[in-house]
Amino acid sequence: xxxxxxxxxxxxxxxxxxxxxxxxxxxxxxxxxxxxxxxxxxxxxxxxxxxxxxxxxxxxxxxxxxxxxxxxxxxxxxxxxxxxxxxxxxxxxxxxxxxxxxxxxxxxxxxxxxxxxxxxxxxxxxxxxxxxxxxxxxxxxxxxxxxxxxxxxxxxxxxxxxxxxxxxxxxxxxxxxxxxxxxxxxxxxxxxxxxxxxxxxxxxxxxxxxxxxxxxxxxxxxxxxxxxxxxxxxxxxxxxxxxxxxxxxxxxxxxxxxxxxxxxxxxxxxxxxxxxxxxxxxxxxxxxxxxxxxxxxxxxxxxxxxxxxxxxxxxxxxxxxxxxxxxxxxxxxxxxxxxxxxxxxxxxxxxxxxxxxxxxxxxxxxxxxxxxxxxxxxxxxxxxxxxxxxxxxxxxxxxxxxxxxxxxxxxxxxxxxxxxxx
Amino acid sequence: xxxxxxxxxxxxxxxxxxxxxxxxxxxxxxxxxxxxxxxxxxxxxxxxxxxxxxxxxxxxxxxxxxxxxxxxxxxxxxxxxxxxxxxxxxxxxxxxxxxxxxxxxxxxxxxxxxxxxxxxx
Numbered sequence: 129x130x131x132x133x134x135x136x137x138x139x140x141x142x143x144x145x146x147x148x149x150x151x152x153x154x155x156x157x158x159x160x161x162x163x164x165x166x167x168x169x170x171x172x173x174x175x176x177x178x179x180x181x182x183x184x185x186x187x188x189x190x191x192x193x194x195x196x197x198x199x200x201x202x203x204x205x206x207x208x209x210x211x212x213x214x215x216x217x218x219x220x221x222x223x224x225x226x227x228x229x230x231x232x233x234x235x236x237x238x239x240x241x242x243x244x245x246x247x248x249x250x251x252x253x254x255x256x257x258x259x260x261x262x263x264x265x266x267x268x269x270x271x272x273x274x275x276x277x278x279x280x281x282x283x284x285x286x287x288x289x290x291x292x293x294x295x296x297x298x299x300x301x302x303x304x305x306x307x308x309x310x311x312x313x314x315x316x317x318x319x320x321x322x323x324x325x326x327x328x329x330x331x332x333x334x335x336x337x338x339x340x341x342x343x344x345x346x347x348x349x350x351x352x353x354x355x356x357x358x359x360x361x362x363x364x365x366x367x368x369x370x371x372x373x374x375x376x377x378x379x380x381x382x383x384x385x386x387x388x389x390x391x392x393x394x395x396x397x398x399x400x401x402x403x404x405x406x407x408x409x410x411x412x413x414x415x416x417x418x419x420x421x422x423x424x425x426x427x428x429x430x431x432x433x434x435x436x437x438x439x440x441x442x443x444x445x446x447x448x449x450x451x452x453x454x455x456x457x458x459x460x461x462x463x464x465x466x467x468x469x470x471x472x473x474x475x476x477x478x479x480x481x482x483x484x485x486x487x488x489x490x491x492x493x494x495x496x497x498x499x500x501x502x503x504x505x506x507x508x509x510x511x512x513x514x515x516x517x518x519x520x521x522x523x524x525x526x527x528x529x530x531x532x533x534x535x536x537x538x539x540x541x542x543x544x545x546x547x548x549x550x
Numbered sequence: 551x552x553x554x555x556x557x558x559x560x561x562x563x564x565x566x567x568x569x570x571x572x573x574x575x576x577x578x579x580x581x582x583x584x585x586x587x588x589x590x591x592x593x594x595x596x597x598x599x600x601x602x603x604x605x606x607x608x609x610x611x612x613x614x615x616x617x618x619x620x621x622x623x624x625x626x627x628x629x630x631x632x633x634x635x636x637x638x639x640x641x642x643x644x645x646x647x648x649x650x651x652x653x654x655x656x657x658x659x660x661x662x663x664x665x666x667x668x669x670x671x
Contacts, residue, residue, distance in 0.1 A: 299553075301631070
């Protein structure tokens with residue numbers, strides 16, 4: 129059954145490419161057992177759609193049409209390759225094998241997308257390769273786009289992707305969704321990659337632009353997919369966390385591109401729709417009973433989101449959530465964030481004591497935000513000399529341009545004057 | 551698919567692992583058909599390195615690796631995929647004191663034979 133011919137179908141093909149090409153690719157990888165062959169097949173299938181749909185009409189189920197066409201084209205390609213290269217007997221065997229296999233095997237298309245992300249984020253691949261492969265295969269970004277986002281050379285990035293695909297093939301990294309006892313760790317690895325992508329988009333670790341919204345949007349899209357297909361407390365928690373953080377995107381940078389701290393942000397510029405969704409998802413994540421670090425971080429972001437102004441923030445609640453987070457996953461960065469919340473709840477001196485304790489233990493010595501927090505405490509306490517010293521230390525460690533400008537501005541505000549003790 | 555699991559460990563730490571435990575685990579892996587071959591090696595001081603350079607045989611004592619971890623044994627295993635290979639490797643007792651390198655086997659004989667066959671066609 130086909131709809132009548134329509135000359136404007138190339139726009140429809142383009143729309144389907146944007147919406148569904150990753151779905152088609154994920155299934156083709158399962159059917160063909162090879163990333164490169166599947167990518168070629170995907171492009172062959174879309175090329176065929178552009179040629180055939182305008183005259184034949186758009187098929188009723190474009191995704192399955194594209195999958196079967198891609199599969200057919202791949203078999204064709206393998207047979208042709210076997211004919212030209214006599215030394216390669218494998219292509220011929222593989223073509224037979226693919227032709228003999230069932231297309232659907234009772235498998236849901238969505239399972240293929242999960243298989244794809246678990247394979248891209250397999251712990252046997254290097255962390256950098258996991259990120260690059262996920263953006264390439266799951267999000268369909270080009271090598272150039274990924275290289276630009278991570279400020280690396282396209283050639284180096286392309287090489288990393290080639291090496292990762294080679295390992296998937298030669299070491300036979302399986303195309304499957306982990307089960308049972310394996311799943312929690314493997315899911316955590318996937319969530320970590322998604323959150324790294326989000327953060328890379330949310331706060332550029334270096335370079336001059338503070339937000340690279342595209343990467344964050346991709347991460348949120350992946351987070352949605354995972355929360356939908358594997359509705360675990362942590363996958364829902366991560367989606368909630370990303371939405372709540374992203375809701376402040378507009379407010380966290382001034383029109384001049386300067387950093388605006390949470391307490392100084394114009395809260396009317398926070399994205400209400402994202403906050404509402406984030407709050408509902410946080411509730412859902414916490415109700416699953418198995419609360420992990422993403423759900424807790426989402427809960428902390430939710431407390432901020434619910435406050436109409438900085439003074440109205442429930443700091444006691446935030447400190448309590450940090451306490452739980454620290455028990456679950458001890459980390460000096462979480463300790464630092466907790467110290468900032470304690471300073472709001474119990475006064476600046478209490479926060480400073482906790483930060484000084486970190487300094488004494490010689491942890492985070494190279495972490496610019498520790499020195500920035502310390503500087504901020506001293507500034508609030510009117511100890512300008514100490515504040516200046518800490519701002520300068522933070523500045524010497526901070527590579528990202530917007531943060532540097534923020535710290536320099538603070539230094540200027542303090543001025544060259546001496547505080548009372550000096 | 552075949553994988554070679556190479557067992558690396560510092561030799562002192564390896565003494566903490568009971569030989570009986572290793573043999574028991576190995577027997578279980580053989581019984582389930584996952585282990586095709588396995589051996590433990592004598593300490594690295596007993597090793598000899600052989601090279602041919604400019605057509606001449608060179609024999610030297612040891613490999614003088616800088617690392618403290620030494621090759622201590624191997625398991626040739628049969629596994630469905632890397633996940634199963636990782637699972638099997640994680641059961642090798644010295645994994646607790648050293649590390650297991652899991653390397654896929656390159657089907658060199660099959661490749662050479664297939665190439666020869668295709669050329670003959």
